[in-house]
Amino acid sequence: MYSDKVMEHFNSPRNMGEIENPDGVGTVGNAKCGDIMRMYLEVKDDIIIDVKFKTFGCGAAVATSSMATELIKGKTINEALELTNKAVVEALDGLPPAKIHCSVLAEEAIKAAIEDYKNKRKDAE
């Protein structure tokens, strides 16, 4: 039911872990529904120089988190904000219909982390 790409990202997730003193953190989802994603960003000159994730959830939740981090690493904040769940699904060679919500969560997690980054910057100014 999962593509080889999904299984590959589940088995060897990219950018899994934490960033100490991150420039932005976003957590979305809830344990009740069985999915929580957390993204950590390190930003320099408006570019995401590092991103890490932690995920509680199914295989698709882990794989979409992993793929989403790959897709935004090295990108500008504005480029990262343009990432859609559809792009994540395509990059994973598709997801079963019941798992599309995982890709939505990945998109939301990135947006939440960027939001946090922007708020922190505003506070600093």
Added chain:
Amino acid sequence: MIYLDNSATTPVKKEVIDEMIPYFTEFYGNPSSLYKLSRDTKRKLEDARERVATLLGADKDEIYFTASGTESDNWAIKQMARVNKKKGNHIITTKIEHHAVLHACEEMEKEGFEVTYLDVDSEGKISLDDLKESIKDTTVLITIMYANNEIGVIMPIAEIGKIAREKGIAFHTDAVQAVGKLTIDVKKENIDMLSLSGHKFNGPKGIGALYVRKGIRINSFMHGGGQERGKRAGTENVPGIIGLTKAFEVSTENREEKNKKVVELRDYLIERVLGEIQYSRLNGHRTDRLPNNANFCFRFIEGESLLLALDNFGICASSGSACTSGSLDPSHVLLAIGLPHEIAHGSLRLSLSDETTKEELDFTVEKLKTVVERLRDMSPLWEDFLKNGGEDNV
């Protein structure tokens, strides 16, 4: 490969296949035809019915063959309810039934029936007092599973049967998980209807049976020819029936010895898992459970990930997580025993067979430890838990 999903299905034993084969090639006659070829087949079919009846403590003409446990459940519940519609419209069941029973009951609600879903305690047992109190003048059916498919808990069937018989209410039990593992006597236990399924005890898939006690009136569910004494139309699945029968017989050979061995292994598995993996728990009654069932929850991780990770090591298991149930909610059984959603999502069922070895379980426990650790390292819930100094907030 290590197969620890014997509650999902089982391999067909060689002696079962050997007994089935002639019914594909030699005794292929339609049991309803007149000539000798068919008469011979019919005789074997009726022999099989008698053999199954004997194993359940029933009479030959109380056994009807169906295509699955699910069909047996649907037939028993829907047709018993419909036949008695004028007498009453109340059905009693439990919150932890298999979906074949729960969804059949929900269908009857659409037809105007009222259904009481009995609560279970934290170990999965119903209260007999609750059962007695829920009985009304309009109750026409009590349907309670013999043993639960997820957490393995065994229900007090003989006591339930006694209560139902005293009140004159038909009692059906979904015994799909129990047949082949536990010794059942439908007469002693006052069971009026019982569902079973061949593939759960090393028989073939696509064959089941329903026991209906003499004197219990139930309408046909499948209409067509006059097979199964006019109660279940459709040309009999003779090879399947022979396979189910043989598998049922094989399951009873040295049963006590086999169960003793399986229980020992299961308890060894439970002890190791609970002792070596922190924040794990066993679901279901510790001793009143199927000999081969172990069901755990591992906090801070999700069940489907666990299954996928175990599959990488060739370990086959199942989970009651939402992702494997196809809905957003985790297993209704785990919620019914009072587990919060977030814990219920992290469940793992390991179901053994009499061929499971200690070496297989040792390998499984070792891999399980690795996998749980890896998934926890990945889990924001675990991170928060550690940052809060391991404070329990669930």
